[in-house]
Amino acid sequence: MHITLINMPWASIDFPSLALGILKRRVTDEFPADRVDVVHANLDYLDWITERVGLTRAEYEFCWSSYFTGYSEWIFSSALYDDPHWRDSEFADLVLGTVPEEMLAKGRALHALAPEYVADLVGRVLADGPDVVAFSTTFAQNSAVLAAARLVKHLAPHVTVVLGGGNCDGPQGAALHRGFPFVDFVCRGEGEVAFPQLLACVRDSADPSGVPGLCWRDAQGISHANPMSAAPLPPSALVMPDYTDYFEQHAAARAGSLAEPHLVVESSRGCWWGEKHHCTFCGLNGSFMEFRSKSPDRFVDELIEMTERHRVLNVAVADNILDMTYLRSAVPRLVEAGYDLRISYEIKSNMRREQLASLIEAGVHYVQPGIESLSGRVLGLMDKGVTGCQNVRMLRDAQSVGLGVVWNYLFGFPGETEEDYDPVIRQLPALQHLTPPSDVTRIAIERFSPYFNRPELGFGELRPAAHYAVIYDLPERDLHDMAYLFDAAHRGITAVCAERLQKAVDTWRGSHAHGRLTQCDLGDSVVLTNTRPGFEWRSLRVEGWELSAFRLLEHPRTPRVLTGKLRAQGHAVTDEDVSLLIARWHAHGLLFEDGGAIVHVVPLAANQDLMRWVTSENAPALVPALLSDDTPGDAPGDASVLRCWRERDAEACGRSGMRLGDVPYEPLAARTLARLTVLGARHVALPAPVLLPHGRGADARQTVQALTHVRELTGHGISVDWEVDLGPDIERWHLFSHLHPPRTVAGPQGDAIVGQWRAAFHMNKCGYRRGRGFIEINDHRHGTLRRVVMADPNEGKLSALLAGAPADGFRPQEIDAFLKAGLVHRAGSLLWWMPSRILRWPAVV
Structure with a gap:
């Protein structure tokens, strides 16, 4: 057989598809005599569209990141329904005020050309004579995948069309199969086992009813959905991906001059925190939350082998959360390897400075710690298991060791009040030297999240996000089952309070480039340096019992605990002494307070x-x-x-x-x-x-x-x-x-x-x-x-x-x-x- 795997827009041009890399490896191992190709149509599309209307990297990234508005999926809906003007005005009305005018104009141009691109792509794919064409669809790829799948089946009915990926999990995959008859099969869940089994059925014309999670059609064309596997794959079944096609195409494509290529690897699946406390807004992991981790030696060996093979040192780890045992196993091995890696990882935000420093030594330079908020009470509503002070400590300590932090400020949680946000907004000027959030965003209701599954948490009446009905011509039931995002009545703070938060964060982002606050520890004193706007002082020396207090506030403490520890160290301080010091340091912008606890915000000078x-x-x-x-x-x-x-x-x-x-x-x-x-x-x-x-x-x-x-x-x-x-x-x-x-x-x-x-x-x-x-x-x-x-x-x-x-x-x-x-x-x-x-x-x- 000749199997063609396709990665459609709007996948990132910086990264290969982990899913297709894994499937190529698995299929090659299972069917060594067969031909397996991976077509990175996201790279191909950037070349194709640039020749016609132009598309900058920033514009491509806007499309890639605009999944929550429906903008990216709407662009390819014209190809899905073979209408270059498919619901133009309806979509423009829907996104009015949320998509910049210039990007809406660009989107309309891309929308009009989408049918032509899909026809060109499919023509080239079919000219190579595939027997099976399989698409991975995750987030913003859905309409582009369906458009290409429809045309493949129309032009070559004998070719088997398969869908899989994150958009196919659980009821979503069954709805895709029901709603789009040109799709022969949908693989739901982890595909390493199911997809090779399906290929064996296709090759042998065998009954597919035993393939776990598979959606298939009987002789009458009726859609059937096999039960999904009850257990996730064990770590031993997680194979190393094959990215040969991606790096060859990236080097020859326009993307090669716009973006540094990355390896995408995984050391684990699932979320160990989510197993115990599923964050209320999180819809990741779908059907399988169970945490599974590769052996540290195997992960490091695979990572080093891939960097050597592809000569790439940028590494994105796809895990939802770092396996903390890796700090004592994989991390030391990466340090010993001595290569200049740039790794990004998702971690939990309560890690200590020495742990963050060890990540830097191992080549982990960017982390997504899931900060989400600086209010302990709101974090409690999320079930995050951290406090506002711990999140600020993470930002401070990450800056001390030179670790990049990516985070987003979320709001709109049932039960939050303005009183949760007022003290945070008031204290943001003291944080302007620390990494600001990328944006301020109202939470979306995602399928598989507790907010979706448990209406008693505050979102009782859910309906598919409005953009789905504009993009897809499907019955309400199928839209509901296919959707990942849902609309509900807004909860939490008012629009006025959200605007105040947004303005405060915008000020933070604008001041961050040039605001500094650092400490130099001289042993018997600490010298602080400040250039943040809004604080007039330039340098301070901290010594005596105040130095002990400063060092104690490296970790969150209440004033009462701080006073007790100072006295235990032999300092004859009164409650009033400590209160006056805290007030003075607040005025200097040295502290952050949340839930009665205080932490200092001064990173080491670096x-x-x-x-x-x-x-x-x-x-x-x-x-x-x-x-x-x-x-x-x-x-x-x-x-x-x-x-x-x-x-x-x-x-x-x-x-x-x-x-x-x-x-x-x-x-x-x-x-x-x-x-x-x-x-x-x-x-x-x-x-x-x-x-x-x-x-x-x-x-x-x-x-x-x-x-x-x-x-x-x-x-x-x-x-x-x-x-x-x-x-x-x-x-x-x-x-x-x-x-x-x-x-x-x-x-x-x-x-x-x-x-x-x-x-x-x-x-x-x-x-x-x-x-x-x-x-x-x-x-x-x-x-x-x-x-x-x-x-x-x-x-x-x-x-x-x-x-x-x-x-x-x-x-x-x-x-x-x-x-x-x-x-x-x-x-x-x-x-x-x-x-x-x-x-x-x-x-x-």
């Missing part, structure tokens, strides 16, 4: 604002002038040492204890960095200007030594005070724009160049990462992503170039290629590697 990639064209320069000429200790010093500080803020650096002294300026930057790491340096000044032009007094080895230190310090997130002479070709500053901006650039245009450099700088603008036997380079210096993967099995060439290598050790063709790509700088007879190693990742603001 140049956090360098980790914010400001994308707004009107945003001010992210990197301000740091140390002024009159900063204490900033006079020119010994040319053989680096001057070091614990902070990069001018006022904070002037406080006693903040200057770390001098560190030997050694030829080996790695040795220097080791010393700086132990000291806790966050700002370093080079001893002398860097002279780039050969023949203008520049010594090649000194130039390379200086550039190497700037590159390595930048890569480690340490700010650098340095001066540079670019020579007569001053415009070549763009090639060095990934390095921390200098204090000065020599020449008559120097001030203008410094301003442009600061405005354009962000971390990892041009950086490299190491994998097993390869190096990946990501270059944003020219305005678009340039991704290059180089084989380097012994790390030979790169290791030689890092500290400057003689040019005569390379072939002329190699040198020309490096210079043309802007990957090396030639200093006299030396070649110097320009990209910095990517060790920390910026958050897009």
Whole structure:
């Protein structure tokens, strides 16, 4: 047989389909003589539509992320019903005010062209002669999948059409099968076992009534739904996906220049928290909540094998929640592997700082901790098992260790009141240095959630979300069974209160890029630095019994417990002393309070604002002038040492204890960095200007030594005070724009160049990462992503170039290629590697 698996829009262009990768692996194992192809129509569609009406990455992502409005599904409903104007006006009326006008116009253009695209795609698929065409459908893919399935069956009735995926779970799959007769089979639930069994039935013309969860038709065309399996698959049955087709297509498609490809892996299925306390609004996991986890060694081995095979270091873990035992098993193994991974994971928000730090060491740089709210009472209504203070602690500690956090602020829960939101809104200015939510969103009622299954929780009269009736021409019963989203009367806070929350979060998001609040622990005191708007102070020193209180408030405590612990440490404090301190610290924006408990909101100093990639064209320069000429200790010093500080803020650096002294300026930057790491340096000044032009007094080895230190310090997130002479070709500053901006650039245009450099700088603008036997380079210096993967099995060439290598050790063709790509700088007879190693990742603001 020839089996074709198709991933339709609006699947993300960054990620392969985990479901189809798994199915390809399973089918290949079960039927080794058969041909299995995966068509990533999401990548194909982006190429196809760009040639006709244009579609930017941002517009594609809007379509991909607009599932809850129905916008993305409506676009392909025209192809499903073969009408380029299918319910145009009805849908426009429905989304008025929720979809931006320009995107509605774009959507109408895409809607009109959808039938043409589906016809083109299906024609190409059928020309390859498949026997079975199977579609995975999840969230916003449904109408596109059905449109393509309809045309496949119309043009080639002999081809078997199969659907599976998240949109086919439980009654949804049965409704799809009943409502669309051109679909031969629907696999419900986990498909690793059922789909190969179905293929065997198709091959042998056998009775499919024994395949668990399968929907099929008898000779009279009547739809039947086999009972779903009563138990989920064990961990041993979870196979490693095959993504060969995706990476081949991604490299050749327009997506290759727009998005970095990712591996999608799974270490577990289900949710261990949901088994005990199913969050009231969560509809994930469908029929199987039971938590199952792969053995840690197997997961790590598979992950490393896939990165090596596909030469990709970005990894999205599809799990609903991290298996906490992995912290003692898989995490140490990933640390030992030593590869520069960028992993995203979903975790629980009550993890401690040391646990978060271990994730960073293992390559987990982004987490979705399910924060959802900062009100303990509302979190209780969700059955989240955490408090508002714990969620704030997560945001604080994640910033301390450099961990990116993705979260959304939800509202609209039965039983919530304005009194739950007023104190949170009032305290948000104190949190403007921490990662803000992506948005403020009223909860949706999702199938499989407790709110859907248990009307006594507050949502009694549910009806399919309004957009389904505009997109699909189906009876009410089938719409109800097919829908994943449901409408109900709004619960919880008023629209006025929700608007206040939205405005407060918008202010948070707008201020976040430049607001800082950090602490430097000097042992006998802590120096705090603040640049948040709304708080006038710039630096504070905390000492004495107040220092003990500050350290105790790393974790949420009530004032009474705080007072008791202070007294137990020998501090003679009164209740009034503690009350006055808390009031003062609230006024300074150092605390967050929820449910009677208090936690401080000050992360450790780690140049956090360098980790914010400001994308707004009107945003001010992210990197301000740091140390002024009159900063204490900033006079020119010994040319053989680096001057070091614990902070990069001018006022904070002037406080006693903040200057770390001098560190030997050694030829080996790695040795220097080791010393700086132990000291806790966050700002370093080079001893002398860097002279780039050969023949203008520049010594090649000194130039390379200086550039190497700037590159390595930048890569480690340490700010650098340095001066540079670019020579007569001053415009070549763009090639060095990934390095921390200098204090000065020599020449008559120097001030203008410094301003442009600061405005354009962000971390990892041009950086490299190491994998097993390869190096990946990501270059944003020219305005678009340039991704290059180089084989380097012994790390030979790169290791030689890092500290400057003689040019005569390379072939002329190699040198020309490096210079043309802007990957090396030639200093006299030396070649110097320009990209910095990517060790920390910026958050897009």
